[in-house]
Amino acid sequence: MTADTAPALRDGPAAALLESAASAVRRVIRWPNRLSLYLGGLALVAIVALTVADVALRNLFAMVVPGGMELTGLLTILVALSTLAVVEVERGHIRVDLLLQAFAGRVRDALHAGGLLLAAAMMAVTALQIWRQALYLKQNGIVTGLLGVPEWPFVVAASLFVLLFALALSANMLQALAAVARRRDPAGIALALLCIAAVAAILWFCFDPSALPFELSRQMRGIFAIGLCFVLIFLGVHVAAAMAVTALLGISLLIAPAASLTSLGSTAIDVVSDQTWSVVPLFVWMGLVVVASGFAGELYRAAYRWIGHLPGGLASASTVACAGLSSIVGDTLSGVYSMGSIALPQMRRYGYDMKLATASIACAATIGVMVPPSIAFIVYGMITEVSIGKLFMAGILPGILFAAILVALITLRAALNPALAPRGEVSSWKQRFTDSAGVWPILVLMLLVLGGIYAGAVTANEAGGLGVFGALAIALAMRRLRWPAFRQSLGQTLRLSAGIIVIFMFATAFSRFIAISGLTGQLAQLAIGLDLGRYELIGAILLFYVVIGMFMNALPALVLTVPLFFPIAMGAGFDPVWFGVLVVIMVELGVVTPPIGVNVFAISTMAKEVPMLDIFKGVFPFWIAFVVLIGLIVAFPEIALFLPSLM
Amino acid sequence: EPIELKMQFASPDGTPWNDMDRRFAAELEAVTGGRAKVTFFPPGSVTPFKDWLQATGSGLLDIGFVWHPILPGKFLPMELFALPGLAKNQTIDSMVYWRLREDFPAMGELFGPADNVVDLATFVAMGAHLHSREPVRTLEDFKGKVFAAQDSAGVKVLERLGASASVMVGPDAYLALQRGAIDGVLCAWGWVNNFKLNEVTTYHTLLNLNPGSYSTVMNRDTWNRLTEQEQRHIADLLPVYFFYNTTNSAAAAMSKIPAENLFALSAEDRAALVAQMQPLWAEWVQKADSAGLPGQKILDEAQRLLTLYDQN
Ligand code: NA
Numbered sequence: 016m017t018a019d020t021a022p023a024l025r026d027g028p029a030a031a032l033l034e035s036a037a038s039a040v041r042r043v044i045r046w047p048n049r050l051s052l053y054l055g056g057l058a059l060v061a062i063v064a065l066t067v068a069d070v071a072l073r074n075l076f077a078m079v080v081p082g083g084m085e086l087t088g089l090l091t092i093l094v095a096l097s098t099l100a101v102v103e104v105e106r107g108h109i110r111v112d113l114l115l116q117a118f119a120g121r122v123r124d125a126l127h128a129g130g131l132l133l134a135a136a137m138m139a140v141t142a143l144q145i146w147r148q149a150l151y152l153k154q155n156g157i158v159t160g161l162l163g164v165p166e167w168p169f170v171v172a173a174s175l176f177v178l179l180f181a182l183a184l185s186a187n188m189l190q191a192l193a194a195v196a197r198r199r200d201p202a203g204i205a206l207a208l209l210c211i212a213a214v215a216a217i218l219w220f221c222f223d224p225s226a227l228p229f230e231l232s233r234q235m236r237g238i239f240a241i242g243l244c245f246v247l248i249f250l251g252v253h254v255a256a257a258m259a260v261t262a263l264l265g266i267s268l269l270i271a272p273a274a275s276l277t278s279l280g281s282t283a284i285d286v287v288s289d290q291t292w293s294v295v296p297l298f299v300w301m302g303l304v305v306v307a308s309g310f311a312g313e314l315y316r317a318a319y320r321w322i323g324h325l326p327g328g329l330a331s332a333s334t335v336a337c338a339g340l341s342s343i344v345g346d347t348l349s350g351v352y353s354m355g356s357i358a359l360p361q362m363r364r365y366g367y368d369m370k371l372a373t374a375s376i377a378c379a380a381t382i383g384v385m386v387p388p389s390i391a392f393i394v395y396g397m398i399t400e401v402s403i404g405k406l407f408m409a410g411i412l413p414g415i416l417f418a419a420i421l422v423a424l425i426t427l428r429a430a431l432n433p434a435l436a437p438r439g440e441v442s443s444w445k446q447r448f449t450d451s452a453g454v455w456p457i458l459v460l461m462l463l464v465l466g467g468i469y470a471g472a473v474t475a476n477e478a479g480g481l482g483v484f485g486a487l488a489i490a491l492a493m494r495r496l497r498w499p500a501f502r503q504s505l506g507q508t509l510r511l512s513a514g515i516i517v518i519f520m521f522a523t524a525f526s527r528f529i530a531i532s533g534l535t536g537q538l539a540q541l542a543i544g545l546d547l548g549r550y551e552l553i554g555a556i557l558l559f560y561v562v563i564g565m566f567m568n569a570l571p572a573l574v575l576t577v578p579l580f581f582p583i584a585m586g587a588g589f590d591p592v593w594f595g596v597l598v599v600i601m602v603e604l605g606v607v608t609p610p611i612g613v614n615v616f617a618i619s620t621m622a623k624e625v626p627m628l629d630i631f632k633g634v635f636p637f638w639i640a641f642v643v644l645i646g647l648i649v650a651f652p653e654i655a656l657f658l659p660s661l662m
Numbered sequence: 663e664p665i666e667l668k669m670q671f672a673s674p675d676g677t678p679w680n681d682m683d684r685r686f687a688a689e690l691e692a693v694t695g696g697r698a699k700v701t702f703f704p705p706g707s708v709t710p711f712k713d714w715l716q717a718t719g720s721g722l723l724d725i726g727f728v729w730h731p732i733l734p735g736k737f738l739p740m741e742l743f744a745l746p747g748l749a750k751n752q753t754i755d756s757m758v759y760w761r762l763r764e765d766f767p768a769m770g771e772l773f774g775p776a777d778n779v780v781d782l783a784t785f786v787a788m789g790a791h792l793h794s795r796e797p798v799r800t801l802e803d804f805k806g807k808v809f810a811a812q813d814s815a816g817v818k819v820l821e822r823l824g825a826s827a828s829v830m831v832g833p834d835a836y837l838a839l840q841r842g843a844i845d846g847v848l849c850a851w852g853w854v855n856n857f858k859l860n861e862v863t864t865y866h867t868l869l870n871l872n873p874g875s876y877s878t879v880m881n882r883d884t885w886n887r888l889t890e891q892e893q894r895h896i897a898d899l900l901p902v903y904f905f906y907n908t909t910n911s912a913a914a915a916m917s918k919i920p921a922e923n924l925f926a927l928s929a930e931d932r933a934a935l936v937a938q939m940q941p942l943w944a945e946w947v948q949k950a951d952s953a954g955l956p957g958q959k960i961l962d963e964a965q966r967l968l969t970l971y972d973q974n
């Protein structure tokens with residue numbers, strides 16, 4: 016039943032009461048939600064306008080919009096968080112319900128209610144801490160450097176958005192409790208009460224870690240918190256909330272509640288006020304405009320004419336396109352979102368298996384980090400004093416090789432199992448050319464965006480803004496985009512961005528907890544302490560990264576682990592550039608490794624009907640591609656070292 | 663009772679700053695006779711620069727490195743030293759700051775009770791120089807170019823010189839230079855080291871503009887757990903600690919640069935630059951006045967001392 020219909024008569028009084036409470040909360044947040052959506056939309060349009068103005072002024076008159084980046088950072092807060100509650104009302108936030116599906120209905124309902132309660136409580140705590148952060152900024156008179164704009168009003172807005180999110184979670188929680196009550200099953204009700212007690216206990220320990228009934232060594236505290244995180248995620252708690260509670264509880268246990276609470280608030284705001292994040296909504300929006308105006312359909316019709324008869328042809332083409340796009344943009348998520356929004360509906364139309372379709376895009380985007388420009392190589396270079404220029408050269412061949420391996424794997428799988436990718440008829444040359452006539456707008460757009468980056472005219476963020484502007488301009492000029500479709504693309508962009516940025520918000524808090532726990536150091540000691548030979552050592556280090564990849568994102572993993580392994584690897588006589596390529600590939604593997612794999616999360620928000628479990632299952636065969644790539648680079652170091660040797 | 667001092671590196675292994683942090687940690691352990699043990703965390707892993715003060719006050723870390731320009735508006739006294747054209751060099755600037763604190767105690771009131779930290783030592787840092795892809799020898803050469811700067815003070819200077827500029831963090835500046843999106847970056851040598859900007863720039867114009875400043879702080883509760891003698895010892899140690907940093911970074915960066923790629927402005931250009939920056943100086947005086955500090959008196963005294971120390 017939906018929120019707005021009256022509770023059915025057969026409901027008991029408890030269920031009816033809970034249902035009407037849920038409806039009441041939803042009514043309270045309806046208008047604030049709509050207002051937030053408008054605010055977020057205005058902020059995103061403003062970012063596009065600022066970016067286009069900045070690029071135009073700089074390239075035509077060598078001028079920059081004063082404080083453009085500061086303003087973009089502040090506006091990113093609104094773009095990133097304004098639709099958190101909307102997404103929750105639509106039940107669009109990322110959850111991994113692997114285990115939940117295996118339970119009986121009454122268990123599932125109870126766990127679901129408990130998970131929502133925990134998420135609602137965590138978001139309420141986060142909203143409060145962000146509010147405190149706003150007070151800190153106001154009381155200390157902190158402004159932006161160039162324009163002197165006070166930051167605190169934007170942070171207040173962030174706090175309200177997160178509070179709305181907490182309210183939306185509460186409404187869903189009340190509804191889940193109503194479902195429990197409706198069953199009139201004593202065991203189910205007892206389990207729900209148990210879940211509520213467990214949530215209360217977890218929160219209690221966050222604020223009073225000394226109340227923990229058992230003694231834990233420092234190492235065990237870290238492992239305990241991560242274990243809790245995995246359990247919560249597998250039980251279907253919102254991924255963002257599971258990481259938030261882990262970070263809060265973990266730092267409380269290791270240091271003190273004052274430290275963990277401050278860290279939660281400041282980290283949340285740091286992440287969403289970082290203007291580099293604007294690249295995600297911008298590329299999402301570009302992709303959605305291309306789809307909404309029908310250009311994506313035409314592109315795939317043309318591609319189908321050319322390669323639709325080959326095994327897995329469209330998946331291979333999407334893989335190459337995604338690899339190319341994320342390589343040049345230098346950002347994995349932009350590739351997933353722009354290619355995901357363009358390619359997934361089309362592959363579905365041509366009857367492709369969605370496990371194959373989603374996984375090939377999630378994996379192909381990782382190539383963006385191997386081929387320059389790549390922030391991962393810059394971070395490695397900074398930590399190790401290895402030339403970044405050489406690292407950039409070293410990543411090119413492995414990136415191309417990986418794309419080739421992925422295509423080979425897709426072709427092989429599609430050939431062995433044609434149901435994965437139904438093959439079309441071979442088209443005549445006339446058909447091919449006729450159907451290719453409509454693809455020029457998208458080619459012009461890509462030339463503008465990617466050529467702009469390559470020529471040095473624009474940064475990746477600016478290219479995203481230019482891409483949106485270009486896509487809108489072409490679509491409007493060709494009368495392919497109407498007002499409702501425009502609004503819809505904007506709203507969808509905000510929803511997708513909020514879904515992933517909230518994960519990063521708390522993943523950052525989580526990685527700070529991991530840093531404090533010293534857990535990576537202990538795991539590394541485990542790998543190093545075995546006194547292994549050269550190749551066993553590399554094997555152990557690679558295995559270590561597989562484990563780390565389960566719960567850490569690429570950049571924090573690099574920062575925490577390279578200082579530990581680099582001296583050991585150098586001691587064993589490995590080439591520093593070669594080792595860098597291996598490590599960067601391994602941390603990128605983490606973005607598609609369960610349970611916390613951001614690329615998989617991102618693609619799943621665009622393929623709502625494909626369960627998370629299926630996408631992870633779909634990625635599994637692609638692990639072979641990673642193994643082949645790593646094996647080849649270990650066996651033939653020249654793959655990484657040949658190009659740098661020419662410098 | 664043993665004390666764990668949680669400390670985060672400001673920059674990666676192998677950089678002069680990292681060496682300095684290690685030496686400081688070793689001294690702290692020695693001062694306490696091994697009672698205090700320093701635990702290090704990699705740069706940026708526990709807190710970014712922006713939140714380092716809050717992280718230290720809340721006990722997330724015990725020792726903090728507070729880079730003042732990252733919290734614009736909070737450290738008005740230190741913005742004095744960022745005025746373009748005022749600074750001489752890092753050593754003289756810092757000595758002048760300490761003298762000013764004696765005459766104008768408000769200059770030393772950087773942290774409030776809510777910050778919950780003890781100011782161990784506050785210094786003026788290295789000034790910024792221009793690192794570029796094409797030579798920039800004169801003020802005229804700045805005009806019409808697009809630069810990045812390490813902070814907003816740098817952006818204001820570059821804009822007054824007829825260039826356009828935006829604030830960029832190190833990795834972004836590297837990428838922008840590599841792609842040719844910007845002509846150069848105005849930053850201190852420490853940045854050149856940390857972010858390997860010498861890989862993507864060829865020419866270096868020595869300007870020593872708008873240095874930032876920083877405080878090394880300790881969580882107040884942690885500080886209170888030290889004995890009085892230990893506290894005194896640390897206070898005595900800090901001027902020495904500072905001098906590790908003065909020239910190492912610059913020397914490390916400049917050692918690999920051919921002399922013909924290093925430029926300095928002519929005396930006329932230098933004077934013209936200072937003249938062009940006067941409105942920024944006046945702006946600081948005004949802000950200081952409205953905050954209840956005798957702005958002009960402080961500025962005059964700073965200039966007198968800077969000139970005095972520079973001549974001797
Ligand atoms: Na790239």
Ligand code: NA
Nearest residue numbers: 564565605611
């Ligand atoms: Na992962």
